[in-house]
Ligand SMILES: Nc1ncnc2c1ncn2[C@@H]1O[C@H](COP(=O)(O)OP(=O)(O)OP(=O)(O)O)[C@@H](O)[C@H]1O
């Protein structure tokens with residue numbers, strides 16, 4: 318806990334008066350991936366939105382390398398060192414693919430995306446195209462590449478593989494494992510257990526806004542995980 | 549006959565450019581922030597008074613430009629921070645707030661300058677021959693400067709880093725924030741830019757019209773019509789809108805008189821609000 322890059326303690330939050338996340342704790346260390354699993358509608362995206370600051374926490378604490386950040390607004394958390402890929406509305410539709418990638422960088426140089434272009438040549442081919450014209454899976458790839466290339470300490474990915482072809486999911490896994498080796502910490506929401514198994518160090522399984530199962534990849538076997546994922 | 553056509557053509561170009569420039573500030577604030585700034589005309593009026601003050605003190609005409617930016621930029625900033633920031637997305641509340649602001653600015657101008665009409669001596673006296681027709685030099689300058697300003701703004705918005713970030717903010721504010729963009733700062737910057745553009749267009753028209761505290765009322769209506777007809781979100785739409793409104797107004801006024809020109813403009817705007825509320829040019 319003390320050496321966690323990102324830790325959250327007893328978080329609660331929701332929409333309007335409706336509580337969705339009912340006291341969730343967890344943490345992720347440098348070079349580690351925490352996979353958040355659970356059925357539809359159990360509060361996975363809500364948890365990530367609380368971590369990013371799109372929703373205000375009703376109670377609980379979020380610590381970035383030991384400093385409380387739950388009172389910071391979203392853009393301030395980003396500058397603190399958190400990248401985020403939302404589950405929906407993943408890119409800027411009116412901007413070109415190139416501008417989606419370089420919007421926040423110090424320059425418009427594409428050099429730092431070479432590793433991503435090598436695995437996803439489609440991005441390079443479509444640089445000039447409006448991001449809105451990409452398919453859902455292609456947008457996910459663009460959003461994924463944008464977030465990972467930011468190279469921030471913590472990356473939050475909300476269902477990055479949704480609608481993406483298996484071949485490209487494997488490329489995503491390889492890139493995630495490269496970032497891990499470079500010391501990145503990630504919280505990844507997933508529904509695809511095969512993908513999760515290739516990247517996760519630890520799991521956090523949610524049901525109805527609570528943690529129902531957690532542990533390392535070694536501790537938990539497939540049947541236990543599956544029993545919480547399917548009805 | 550040829551002279552008449554030449555004169556009417558250049559008059560038309562002049563009317564359209566002027567109207568487009570007067571509308572820029574309103575279009576920026578409405579298109580990007582969704583706020584219909586009913587005090588837009590008052591910022592034009594304040595810009596015009598900056599020209600009056602500068603001339604009264606015997607300073608060069610161009611010093612009105614920094615003065616207008618300073619005065620209207622500061623007012624715009626204070627209003628954004630104190631009021632507008634809390635009201636984005638609440639359309640009706642922004643209407644009431646900017647309407648109140650327009651009253652306040654009008655009455656303040658009345659208190660400071662009185663109700664008398666002022667005129668500003670033109671900085672470019674004399675005429676220049678265009679296609680054999682002598683035309684006031686200052687009006688030609690307005691056409692040149694106005695067209696350049698619109699062109700530069702369009703290029704800047706389409707290509708600059710800040711322009712891209714503003715588009716990111718309006719298109720997907722949540723994502724923009726999680727990339728570290730401060731939506732608050734961008735919105736404040738956009739609002740202040742809109743008020744400054746209004747003020748600068750006010751400086752520009754000061755030598756052409758009588759300056760008085762109520763002059764803004766007419767402009768806010770006309771520029772609103774331009775936006776209604778042209779559609780939001782692109783400079784091209786703004787130019788189309790100015791063409792339709794300015795063109796119709798000058799054409800009808802040329803053949804009958806100004807009242808009918810104005811009437812035809814209102815009818816056109818109502819027709820658009822009714823039949824095609826998103827304007828001629830809808831962003832794709
Ligand atoms: N914007 C919103 N306003 C109100 N309720 C919402 C909103 N977004 C989600 N909810 C509700 O909160 C609950 C949790 O939603 P959440 O999006 O966190 O689920 P999830 O685990 O990410 O599901 P999925 O796997 O479908 O993405 C659901 O019951 C949902 O209906």
Ligand SMILES: [Mg+2]
Pocket residue numbers: 361362363404475
């Ligand atoms: Mg979700």
